[in-house]
Amino acid sequence: MTGIRNIVILTGAGVSAESSVATFRGPGGLWEGHRVEDVCTPRALARDPELVHRFYDERRAKLTSVEPNAAHRALARLDREWPGELLLVTQNVDDLHERAGSRRLVHMHGELKSALCAACGNRTAWEDSLPPETECPDCGTPALRPDIVFFGEMPYQMERIERALAEADLFVSIGTSGAVYPAAGFVQTARYHGAETLELNLDPSEGSAWFGESRLGPAGELVPAWVGSLGI
Numbered sequence: 001m002t003g004i005r006n007i008v009i010l011t012g013a014g015v016s017a018e019s020s021v022a023t024f025r026g027p028g029g030l031w032e033g034h035r036v037e038d039v040c041t042p043r044a045l046a047r048d049p050e051l052v053h054r055f056y057d058e059r060r061a062k063l064t065s066v067e068p069n070a071a072h073r074a075l076a077r078l079d080r081e082w083p084g085e086l087l088l089v090t091q092n093v094d095d096l097h098e099r100a101g102s103r104r105l106v107h108m109h110g111e112l113k114s115a116l117c118a119a120c121g122n123r124t125a126w127e128d129s130l131p132p133e134t135e136c137p138d139c140g141t142p143a144l145r146p147d148i149v150f151f152g153e154m155p156y157q158m159e160r161i162e163r164a165l166a167e168a169d170l171f172v173s174i175g176t177s178g179a180v181y182p183a184a185g186f187v188q189t190a191r192y193h194g195a196e197t198l199e200l201n202l203d204p205s206e207g208s209a210w211f212g213e214s215r216l217g218p219a220g221e222l223v224p225a226w227v228g229s230l231g232i
């Protein structure tokens with residue numbers, strides 16, 4: 001990979017799978033016992049706030065019992081040592097990338113350890129359970145909700161992501177099914193701007209055909225090997 005200077009990496013649930021964090025579209029298609037549309041849409045939140053808040057409380061609480069894996073650690077090493085531009089865009093809402101040490105990081109679908117005020121839009125770091133109608137520390141309105149980007153809502157920092165993709169020499173997708181846009185379209189944007197494209201995934205994804213190269217296997221093996229191939 002000669003001449004590579006600017007790298008954009010996209011991760012999905014597969015990068016956290018070896019840390020025992022459930023993926024979305026595993027066997028049975030249920031996400032921790034729920035249909036995604038019952039816990040990850042604005043309608044679900046309006047229809048049953050108790051269920052939705054409890055679902056994310058349970059996942060937030062689980063974070064204390066999981067650890068970053070070799071893939072997270074290799075990406076953090078790359079973040080520390082890569083001399084060019086590097087942006088790690090994750091669809092994941094767990095905190096494993098930052099706990100491994102990644103800094104040049106964007107959570108485009110939000111974060112479990114954050115609360116969003118539906119009234120004033122402010123985001124607040126949040127560690128514990130978040131019952132419905134919790135007061136916002138900034139505006140006082142009882143309108144805090146999980147800071148998760150639901151289906152139909154705009155992901156975070158899309159302009160920053162689009163700019164990085166336009167400048168990228170290499171786009172690497174790790175552990176994502178390519179089922180959800182706009183993330184699933186990033187490979188096409190990167191290719192359009194002339195980037196090399198690489199996919200590291202356990203199974204072929206819905207977007208595999210768009211990648212210049214696809215390597216199949218567990219992220220815990222493929223990612224350290226790829227980072228090593230960059231001389232890091």
Ligand code: APR
Nearest residue numbers: 012013014017023024025091175176177180202203218219
């Ligand atoms: N190593 C690498 N890849 C893996 C591993 C592993 N150990 N285990 C699973 N995978 C791959 C699967 O083959 C699959 O392609 O990870 C992918 C997980 O796909 P999904 O469960 O669909 O998760 P993701 O792609 O992150 O979902 C995207 O959908 O529900 C929304 O907002 C939610 O961010 C999520 C988005």
